[in-house]
Amino acid sequence: MATDPKSAIENALRAALRQEAPQFADAPIVLERPKQAGHGDFSSNVALQLAKMLKKNPREFANALISQISLDIVEKPEVAGPGFINFRLKAGSKTGAIRRVLEEGRDYGRARQAQPQKMQVEFVSANPTGPLHVGHGRQAALGDAIAALLEWQGHAVTREFYYNDAGAQIENLALSVKARANGVRPGDAGWPEEGYNGEYIEDIAREFVAKDGDKTNLDAIRQFAVAYLRAEQDVDLQAFGVRFDVYYLESSLYAEGKVAGVVKAWSDNGKTYEQDGALWLRTTEYGDDKNRVVRKSDGTYTYFVPDVAYHVTKWQRGFKKVINVQGTDHHSTVTRVRAGLQALKLGIPQGYPDYVLHNMVKVMRGGAEVKISKRAGSYVTVRDLIDWVGRDAVRFFLVSRKADSEFVFDVDLALEKSEENPVYYVQYAHARVCSVFAQWGGDPGSLSGADLNRLANPRELTLSQRLAEFPELVATAAREHAPHSVAFYLRDLAGEFHSYYNAERILVEDEALRAARLALCAAVRQTLANGLSLLGVSAPEKM
RNA sequence: GCGCCCGUAGCUCAGCGGAUUAGAGUAUUGGCCUCCGAAGCCAAGGGUCGUGGGUUCGAAUCCCGCCGGGCGCGCCA
Structure with a gap:
C-alpha cells in the first residue's frame, strides 16, 4: 500500500x-x-x-x-x-497511484467517513404545471452530480423533489385544461387570465375527455392534470437518468397542519405583527431588507410559509446538511427562508440550508436562440435536448460549467458536429482502452503483479500523477459543490491518454513492459469510468 | 434606485494570492493512418484577463469606484 x-x-x-x-x-x-x-x-x-x-x-x-x-x-x-x-x-513513487486504482476499482476516489452524515440535495422541484425545461435539466444534472459527489465523500445522501402542488398555479392549470376541454382556446374570450398556453394543455384536455371526464368538474380536472404532468416529468427524468429518493408534496404540509403550525410558532415567539389586515413576519431581524407578509388579508398564506414549513421537516428528518439547487431567479428566497427558520428558534444553524444557484440556459441552434418548443410553447424542454443530442451529451454539457455562469447550449456543436463534442472525447478514451484490452485478450487480474518501474517515459509518469489527483479532486468538488471540475479533470485525463496512446504502443513484444503499460491503461479506464459515473454519463466499451 | 451574480483568445469556457511564454475546447492554417479505434495525435497563429485606482515583495485572483450584461426587489409562485 x-x-x-x-x-x-x-x-x-x-x-x-x-x-x-x-x-x-x-x-x-x-x-x-x-x-x-x-x-x-x-x-x-x-x-x-x-x-x-x-x-x-x-x-x-x-x-x-x-x-x-x-x-x-x-x-x-x-x-x-x-x-x-x-x-x-522519484520515478518509482509516481506510479503508486496505478496500483491503488487497480486495488480500489470502482471505489477509487471514494472517501470513508468516520461519522457519515445524513445530507439532502433538493433539486428540480418543478411545479406540475408543464414539461421540464432546460433550466430544470441543468438543475437535474447539477443536483444529481452534487449528490453523487457527497455520496463519494462517504455521506448518506437523499435526493429530493418538492412538488408545489397546492398553489394558485395549480388552479390556473386546472382552469386552463377545463377551458381547453370545453373548446376555449388561448386568446378566446373566457380563456383564463393567467392560463397555460402550451400544446400539452390540449393533450391533457383531450385525454381527460376521452376518459369520460366530466368537463365541468374542476376538482377532477385538477387531479387528472397534476397526475398527468407528474407522470410525464417522471418519464423525462428517467430518460435523463435521474432518480429521486423522496417526492415531497406541498399539499401534505397543509394537510398535516404544518403550515399553520409555523405561523403559530412565529406568533408565539413574538416575531409577527398585524398591519393592513395582514400578518407580517419580522424577517428584518434576520438580515432581510424588509418584513414579509405571511398571511394575506384574504386569510391565505404566502408561498414562503409552506416553504419554511418544508425546511423544518428537513431539519427534523435529521438532515444536518441540505443543499437546494435553484435558479438564480429565486435567490431572493434564500434570505427569507433562512430568516423564517431562525424566527422559529428551533436551534437550526444560521446558514441552513445551503444553496447552489445556477444561471439560466440559453439554447442556440443555427446561430440563433431557440425559444420555442412545439410541446411547451414558450420554452425548450429537457426532452427536446435529449432528442436532439442524446442523454450523455446533455448531462455532460450541463455540468461542465460553473453553476453561476450563464450557459449557452450550442446544439449545433453537440449535434451536427458530434465528433467535436467533449463528452465523446472522454468516452472515446474509455472505449479505446477497452479496445486495447479486447485485442490483448489476457486476464486483467494478472496485471496487479506488473512491474511498474518499467514505466519511465514522461507521458506515463504524467498520466500516473493525473490518476493520483483524482481522490482529492473529488473531495474538493464535493466541498465546493462544483461538479464542473470533474468534467474538466476528465477532459484533461482523456487528453493525456490520447497523447500517450498516439506516441507509444501498448501491446509491445516485451512482456514486462506490456504488462506495466496495460496496468496503466486499466487504471486510466477505471478512473475515467468512475468520473463519468459521478456525472451520470455512461462509459461505453464501444462507440 | 437598492441587492446578488457575471465581464479572460473570433466563439464557448477553466484558472487554487505567486516563479520569464495567462490555459483548454472550438474556429483558422500546416503536418500524422503498411502500426493497439484518425470520434485521435503533433505544430502554428490568436489575449493591454471590461476599465481606473488601492493593498502586497507579487493581483486575472483580494478591496473600492466606473462602464457593460443577467437576475431579483408583490398581501405572485
Whole structure:
C-alpha cells in the first residue's frame, strides 16, 4: 500500500515547520502542481507566506526548512525563485497511484467517513404545471452530480423533489385544461387570465375527455392534470437518468397542519405583527431588507410559509446538511427562508440550508436562440435536448460549467458536429482502452503483479500523477459543490491518454513492459469510468 | 434606485494570492493512418484577463469606484 506522495510531502513540511518556526506549526501548507515541468512535481510557497511574519529572508527560511526534510520518495528539494520549495518525485513513487486504482476499482476516489452524515440535495422541484425545461435539466444534472459527489465523500445522501402542488398555479392549470376541454382556446374570450398556453394543455384536455371526464368538474380536472404532468416529468427524468429518493408534496404540509403550525410558532415567539389586515413576519431581524407578509388579508398564506414549513421537516428528518439547487431567479428566497427558520428558534444553524444557484440556459441552434418548443410553447424542454443530442451529451454539457455562469447550449456543436463534442472525447478514451484490452485478450487480474518501474517515459509518469489527483479532486468538488471540475479533470485525463496512446504502443513484444503499460491503461479506464459515473454519463466499451 | 451574480483568445469556457511564454475546447492554417479505434495525435497563429485606482515583495485572483450584461426587489409562485 503506497502512501499518497502529496500527503507525505505535506507531512514532512509540517514537521520541518515545527522545528524551524514552532509558532506557525499549524499554518496552512499549500502544495500545488507547477504548470512548468522544470519546477518539479510539487511546489510549496509556505516559506514566502511565513517569511514576512517571521521577519526572515524567504530563501534562507526555505533553505532552513528543506534541511530538515528527508524523504525517500523525492529527490532533494530545491529552493527556487523568491523562495518556493520544489519537490521532484522519484520515478518509482509516481506510479503508486496505478496500483491503488487497480486495488480500489470502482471505489477509487471514494472517501470513508468516520461519522457519515445524513445530507439532502433538493433539486428540480418543478411545479406540475408543464414539461421540464432546460433550466430544470441543468438543475437535474447539477443536483444529481452534487449528490453523487457527497455520496463519494462517504455521506448518506437523499435526493429530493418538492412538488408545489397546492398553489394558485395549480388552479390556473386546472382552469386552463377545463377551458381547453370545453373548446376555449388561448386568446378566446373566457380563456383564463393567467392560463397555460402550451400544446400539452390540449393533450391533457383531450385525454381527460376521452376518459369520460366530466368537463365541468374542476376538482377532477385538477387531479387528472397534476397526475398527468407528474407522470410525464417522471418519464423525462428517467430518460435523463435521474432518480429521486423522496417526492415531497406541498399539499401534505397543509394537510398535516404544518403550515399553520409555523405561523403559530412565529406568533408565539413574538416575531409577527398585524398591519393592513395582514400578518407580517419580522424577517428584518434576520438580515432581510424588509418584513414579509405571511398571511394575506384574504386569510391565505404566502408561498414562503409552506416553504419554511418544508425546511423544518428537513431539519427534523435529521438532515444536518441540505443543499437546494435553484435558479438564480429565486435567490431572493434564500434570505427569507433562512430568516423564517431562525424566527422559529428551533436551534437550526444560521446558514441552513445551503444553496447552489445556477444561471439560466440559453439554447442556440443555427446561430440563433431557440425559444420555442412545439410541446411547451414558450420554452425548450429537457426532452427536446435529449432528442436532439442524446442523454450523455446533455448531462455532460450541463455540468461542465460553473453553476453561476450563464450557459449557452450550442446544439449545433453537440449535434451536427458530434465528433467535436467533449463528452465523446472522454468516452472515446474509455472505449479505446477497452479496445486495447479486447485485442490483448489476457486476464486483467494478472496485471496487479506488473512491474511498474518499467514505466519511465514522461507521458506515463504524467498520466500516473493525473490518476493520483483524482481522490482529492473529488473531495474538493464535493466541498465546493462544483461538479464542473470533474468534467474538466476528465477532459484533461482523456487528453493525456490520447497523447500517450498516439506516441507509444501498448501491446509491445516485451512482456514486462506490456504488462506495466496495460496496468496503466486499466487504471486510466477505471478512473475515467468512475468520473463519468459521478456525472451520470455512461462509459461505453464501444462507440 | 437598492441587492446578488457575471465581464479572460473570433466563439464557448477553466484558472487554487505567486516563479520569464495567462490555459483548454472550438474556429483558422500546416503536418500524422503498411502500426493497439484518425470520434485521435503533433505544430502554428490568436489575449493591454471590461476599465481606473488601492493593498502586497507579487493581483486575472483580494478591496473600492466606473462602464457593460443577467437576475431579483408583490398581501405572485
